Structures are given as structure tokens and as C-alpha cells.
Amino acid sequence: MAITFEHVDFTYQAGTPMANPALTDISFSAPDNCFLALIGHTGSGKSTLIQQINALLKPTAGKITIDDFTITPKTTNADLKPLRRHVGMVFQFPESQLFAETVRQDIAFGPQNFGMSETDALALADQMLETVGLKAEYADRSPFELSGGQMRRVAIAGVLAMQPQVLILDEPTAGLDPQGRQEMMSLFGRLHREQGLSIILVTHQMEDVAQYAEQVAVMRQGRLVKYGSTREIFSDPQWLFENQLEEPIAAQFAQGLSRRGMTWASLPLTAEELADQLASRWPKGGQADV
Amino acid sequence: MDNIIEVKQLTYSYSDHERPALSDISFTVRPGEWLAIVGHNGSGKSTLAKCLDGLLPFTEGTITVGGTELTEDTVWTVREQIGMIFQNPDNQFVGATVEDDVAFGLENRQVPRDKMIPRVRAALEEVGMGDFAQRQPSSLSGGQKQRVALAGIVAITPDILILDEATSMLDPQGRTAMLKLVRQLRENQHLTVISITHDINEAAGADRVLVIDDGKLVEEASPEEIFSKGDQLIALGLDIPFIAKLKAALKARGIVPPTDYQTTAEMEDWLWRSLSNT
Numbered sequence: 001m002a003i004t005f006e007h008v009d010f011t012y013q014a015g016t017p018m019a020n021p022a023l024t025d026i027s028f029s030a031p032d033n034c035f036l037a038l039i040g041h042t043g044s045g046k047s048t049l050i051q052q053i054n055a056l057l058k059p060t061a062g063k064i065t066i067d068d069f070t071i072t073p074k075t076t077n078a079d080l081k082p083l084r085r086h087v088g089m090v091f092q093f094p095e096s097q098l099f100a101e102t103v104r105q106d107i108a109f110g111p112q113n114f115g116m117s118e119t120d121a122l123a124l125a126d127q128m129l130e131t132v133g134l135k136a137e138y139a140d141r142s143p144f145e146l147s148g149g150q151m152r153r154v155a156i157a158g159v160l161a162m163q164p165q166v167l168i169l170d171e172p173t174a175g176l177d178p179q180g181r182q183e184m185m186s187l188f189g190r191l192h193r194e195q196g197l198s199i200i201l202v203t204h205q206m207e208d209v210a211q212y213a214e215q216v217a218v219m220r221q222g223r224l225v226k227y228g229s230t231r232e233i234f235s236d237p238q239w240l241f242e243n244q245l246e247e248p249i250a251a252q253f254a255q256g257l258s259r260r261g262m263t264w265a266s267l268p269l270t271a272e273e274l275a276d277q278l279a280s281r282w283p284k285g286g287q288a289d290v
Numbered sequence: 291m292d293n294i295i296e297v298k299q300l301t302y303s304y305s306d307h308e309r310p311a312l313s314d315i316s317f318t319v320r321p322g323e324w325l326a327i328v329g330h331n332g333s334g335k336s337t338l339a340k341c342l343d344g345l346l347p348f349t350e351g352t353i354t355v356g357g358t359e360l361t362e363d364t365v366w367t368v369r370e371q372i373g374m375i376f377q378n379p380d381n382q383f384v385g386a387t388v389e390d391d392v393a394f395g396l397e398n399r400q401v402p403r404d405k406m407i408p409r410v411r412a413a414l415e416e417v418g419m420g421d422f423a424q425r426q427p428s429s430l431s432g433g434q435k436q437r438v439a440l441a442g443i444v445a446i447t448p449d450i451l452i453l454d455e456a457t458s459m460l461d462p463q464g465r466t467a468m469l470k471l472v473r474q475l476r477e478n479q480h481l482t483v484i485s486i487t488h489d490i491n492e493a494a495g496a497d498r499v500l501v502i503d504d505g506k507l508v509e510e511a512s513p514e515e516i517f518s519k520g521d522q523l524i525a526l527g528l529d530i531p532f533i534a535k536l537k538a539a540l541k542a543r544g545i546v547p548p549t550d551y552q553t554t555a556e557m558e559d560w561l562w563r564s565l566s567n568t
Contacts, residue, residue, distance in 0.1 A: 042431045042461050147332045175377065175458055177331045177488045178529035204461040246462055249532040256558045262565070271532060275539030281565065282545055 001067045001086060001165045001198055003053060004029040008062035010048055021222060022048040026062070028227045030200075030215060035192050037209040037230070038202045039245065040219030046202045047092075049219065050168045053200065054087035055080050066166070085114055088164030092171050094155035095148060103129065103146075104139040107158045114162065121161070128157040132187060149180040156184075160191075166198045167191065173205065181205075185212060210234065210248035210269035218243065234269055250274045294449060294482050295319040295342065300351035302341055311337045313505045315351070321449070324476065324483040326496035326513070330527030334505040335486045339454045342484070343372050356449060373443030375456040379435030380427075388414070388430070388438050389423040395446045413445040414438075416478070417471060433464025440471060444479065451475070453485040457492060469495065490517070490529050501526050518551035533557045 010023040023045050030036050038046045051057040052064055055071050064071040069083045091097070100106035107125035112118060129139055132153040138146070143154050152172075159167070169188065173181040189212050191197045203209060209216060209230060216233040218226040220243065226233060234240070237255065240247055247255075248269045258264065268274035296318050303310040311334045319325050329335045340346045342353060344365035353360040355368045376382050385391030392410045401409070414420045417437040427435060436456060443451060453472065457465040469492060476483050485492055493499055499516045501509035503526070509516070517523070520534040533554060537547040548560060 041463070042433070149331055175455075177527045179330060179524050179527070182524070206462075244463060250536075253532065253536070253554065253558070256554070257562060260558075260562050262562070271535040271539045274536060275543055275545075278540065278561065278565070279543035279545060282543075283564070 004065040006063045008059045036215045037213035044219040045222040087166045088159040095151035098143040132157045293318040294321040296354040302348040326493040326499045329502035372450045373448040374452045377455040383427040413441040417441045450482045
């Protein structure tokens with residue numbers, strides 16, 4: 001689903017003395033089947049922005065288009081049900097929203113809520129459990145007996161069971177150990193590649209941005225200050241530095257070699273890209289071509 | 291003084307689990323040391339931290355803190371010596387304002403008000419949150435909340451600071467700032483630091499690293515020795531350092547890098563020498 005923002009403003013508690021502008025004049029367009037990373041400091045408006053996409057918060061001005069759906073300040077909640085089916089949202093620490101007696105029932109809750117029969121929803125739940133990499137034996141367990149990482153997978157399976165076309169992820173790996181983080185990110189990569197899901201990822205992990213994202217949006221103080229391909233965003237180290245954004249470690253390392261005189265076809269963003277470029281000029285039993 | 295903490299053959303089981311969460315753990319901590327404890331999610335690290343602070347009643351083994359053996363009768367004497375910071379900043383804020391929160395520990399210790407006020411102020415200054423004394427916790431970022439939690443600890447002047455994944459919910463700037471602050475506090479207040487972490491930068495700053503797996507102490511080594519394990523690190527609950535990832539990627543392309551541990555600068559040197567004409 002293509003997502004377009006046109007001059008979107010959002011103010012918390014608009015029209016009251018507590019009014020607090022959180023988004024100002026946001027315009028961008030993300031193509032269908034995007035993998036968009038949303039980066040920026042804490043408080044820059046990232047979480048407010050993603051809540052506009054399934055209209056948990058509606059813009060105070062401007063327009064959002066998601067395929068055939070349009071959200072404006074006048075959109076009523078009755079119009080939003082079909083949209084919310086298509087846009088799945090995984091909040092921060094989604095495991096805190098688990099509630100059912102068994103893992104299977106928890107995952108099946110969403111589809112049933114949208115009118116699927118119990119039999120179909122439970123069957124779908126088992127399928128989703130497999131998708132997120134949990135063994136079938138977990139289906140009958142209480143979600144509260146699971147480890148933090150497993151609980152998070154169940155919560156994500158619950159969102160995937162709605163069969164969304166857009167998956168919004170708000171810091172989905174926060175608090176997991178490195179192995180858990182890696183497994184979670186490769187799951188999202190696979191959903192994107194194999195099932196064509198559009199993914200919007202809010203993150204502070206530049207390594208994940210470099211490895212998975214195709215587009216990057218940079219937020220600062222409620223404004224979209226840069227939007228482009230991942231390579232474009234990371235091609236300007238000076239701008240990143242001025243905006244206190246970290247570069248991927250591979251890019252930092254490559255620039256150490258640049259300072260000694262090495263040149264790059266394009267700045268490597270991951271260890272794999274860096275190794276590719278180093279290997280291409282490695283001396284074959286003799287000298288390198290630097 | 292000898293060791294500030296001595297743990298001998300500690301075993302702990304949660305009542306509803308068959309397997310012990312900690313099994314036969316023994317180690318010591320020297321005063322002023324920075325000890326990192328690593329291990330993957332569910333390895334027992336946090337259980338160990340809670341045992342040290344007397345938050346979990348272990349039945350086997352002994353824990354001695356500052357010469358006092360931890361028992362039901364001495365638990366308050368032991369806790370006097372330990373300040374603890376947890377993962378989620380929202381779960382440890384008790385005051386309605388920043389200064390109330392910092393004062394909480396002092397109120398518990400019945401410090402008179404005229405002494406309390408300057409101590410709260412000094413503690414907030416120490417962590418760089420002096421301007422935030424009247425603010426409500428909801429208006430603070432995660433990193434700021436953790437600094438306030440640190441101020442609460444500074445105010446009660448413990449000998450030992452335990453960080454239980456205290457930086458894992460912060461953004462990279464917040465994390466770097468917090469570690470810098472802990473290093474500075476350790477220096478100024480002569481603290482012994484125990485940090486339970488998945489963060490390689492945090493572990494790299496330690497004097498010594500303990501690895502816990504499945505409730506057992508499986509390794510005790512310097513950060514350099516731990517980091518030389520390369521891709522085994524992920525199983526220990528740590529990330530693989532970039533240099534190890536790069537070496538693996540080069541090897542996959544038929545290039546053989548040195549096998550011993552290397553810093554970023556050493557790796558850069560090696561690559562430059564291999565590639566340049568000299």
C-alpha cells in the first residue's frame with residue numbers, strides 16, 4: 001500500500017491551553033512494498049507520526065492517503081475500520097497487551113473481532129505461530145509463562161493474524177538480547193521480501209536501518225527534515241553528525257580507510273558491503289590496486 | 291578491605307520451576323571494581339542481581355556484602371550498601387516530581403529535612419539534572435529518568451551500584467551519556483559497579499566479565515578475552531563486535547584475516563598494509 005502525507009499537522013490537545021504541536025507540515029510519499037525506517041531523537045515525533053497511519057491520531061490539518069483510503073481532520077471513526085484491518089500496528093513492548101488464557105486464543109482474538117469464525121481464527125493462529133518462529137507446542141500455553149522475547153513474538157503473531165498489508169513497528173527489538181534482536185529483524189525482512197508487506201520501522205538502531213531499510217525518513221522537532229533512499233541518507237556524514245545521528249559502524253570504519261586515501265565505489269553501510277569492496281581489490285598473490 | 295562481595299555456591303529456584311534459576315554460583319568482587327555480568331535473556335543474570343540485594347530469598351549458598359553475611363536479619367544492613375537501577379525507567383519512579391523521587395530514599399532513612407534538601411540538590415547536580423528538580427517524571431525522556439534514578443542512588447551514598455540492563459531501553463545518545471555518568475560517579479564516589487548487560491560497549495568498559503548461561507557461571511575473563519570469541523558471542527547474549535563480523539565476511543570471500551583479537555585501529559592498519567603497495 002502506497003502511503004502519502006500531504007502537509008500534515010498534528011497538535012495534541014488542540015484548541016486548549018495545553019495545545020502542544022507534535023507534527024508540522026509533514027509531506028512524503030512511500031511506495032507500495034516499502035521498507036521505511038523512521039529515525040530521529042526521542043521526542044522528535046516518530047511515534048506520533050506512525051499513529052496517523054492507522055488513524056489512532058487524526059491530523060489537525062492536511063491529508064493522508066493510503067491506497068484508496070483518505071484520512072483528513074474530518075474523517076469519522078466509522079470510516080476507518082477497513083483501513084485498520086490493513087494497517088497492523090506493533091507498539092513498543094507489545095507483550096504488555098497480551099491477555100488471553102492461551103497463546104492460540106490471544107493470536108485469534110483480532111481476526112475474530114473483525115468477523116472471522118472461531119475455527120478459522122484458531123487455525124490461522126497456529127499458522128501465525130509458525131510464521132514468527134515459535135513451536136506448535138506453545139499454542140496451548142499461557143502467554144504469561146513465556147520469556148520476554150517469546151511473548152513479543154506472540155504479540156506480533158496477533159498483529160500478523162489480521163493479515164495486514166502495512167506493518168508498523170515501533171522499536172520492535174527494544175529490550176531484547178542481541179540474538180533475539182537479530183531473529184526479530186530477520187523475521188520482518190522475510191515478511192517484507194516473501195509476502196510483500198510494506199514495513200514502517202521506528203528505530204534507533206542504525207545497523208538495522210543499513211541492513212534492512214530501503215527508504216529513510218529523519219524527524220526532528222516534529223518536522224520531516226530528510227527523506228530519501230537509505231544510501232542517500234547515509235552518504236552525507238557531515239549532515240548526520242550535525243544532526244547527532246550515528247552512522248552505521250561499517251561506514252565509520254570505511255571512512256577511517258578513506259582518511260588514509262582509500263576510495264569507495266559507494267560508501268559501504270554493512271560489513272558485507274565493506275567486505276565485497278575490499279575483496280574486489282584484494283591482491284591476487286601480489287599487490288592491491290588501491 | 292578484602293572483597294566487597296563474596297558469593298559462595300549460590301543456588302536459587304523459583305518455586306514453580308524444576309530447574310534452578312541459579313546453580314552453584316561462586317565469585318568475588320573487589321572494592322572499586324567494575325564487573326560486567328553477561329548472558330542471554332533468561333540466563334539468570336537478573337535473578338543473581340536480585341539475590342545480591344536480598345530481593346529474592348535464596349536457600350543455598352552464602353552472599354557476603356561488605357563483610358556482612360546476607361540473612362533475613364541483616365538484609366537492611368546489606369541494602370544500605372547497594373543502589374540498584376533497573377531496565378525500565380518508568381517502573382522505578384515513585385515521586386510526583388524529580389526532587390521528591392530523589393528524596394524518597396532519604397525519607398526512608400529518616401534523614402532530617404534540613405539535611406535532605408541540600409543532599410537532593412547536590413545529587414541532582416551530580417547527574418546533571420539540577421534544572422529539572424520541580425519537573426514531573428512524565429515530562430522526562432528515558433535517559434533523563436535514568437539519571438534521576440542515579441541521583442536517588444547518589445543521595446544515599448551506597449558503596450555498590452548494580453545496573454540491571456539499565457541502558458537497554460535508552461537511545462544511543464542516552465546510553466553513551468549514562469555510561470559516561472556512571473564512570474564519573476564511580477570515580478567521584480568510589481563506587482563498585484556491577485553491570486548486567488547485553489551491550490558490548492558497556493561490557494568493554496568493565497574490568498572483568500562474568501558469563502552466565504542456564505543459571506551457571508560458565509566463564510570469567512577480561513573483556514578482551516571475551517571479545518576474541520567472535521561469533522560465539524551471540525550465544526553468550528552479547529552482540530558480535532563489528533571487527534569480528536568483518537573478519538567473517540572477509541573469510542567468506544577467501545581473504546584470511548589475523549585470528550587474534552584486534553582493535554578497530556589494528557584492523558584498519560592490517561587492511562591498509564595488505565592493500566597498499568608498500
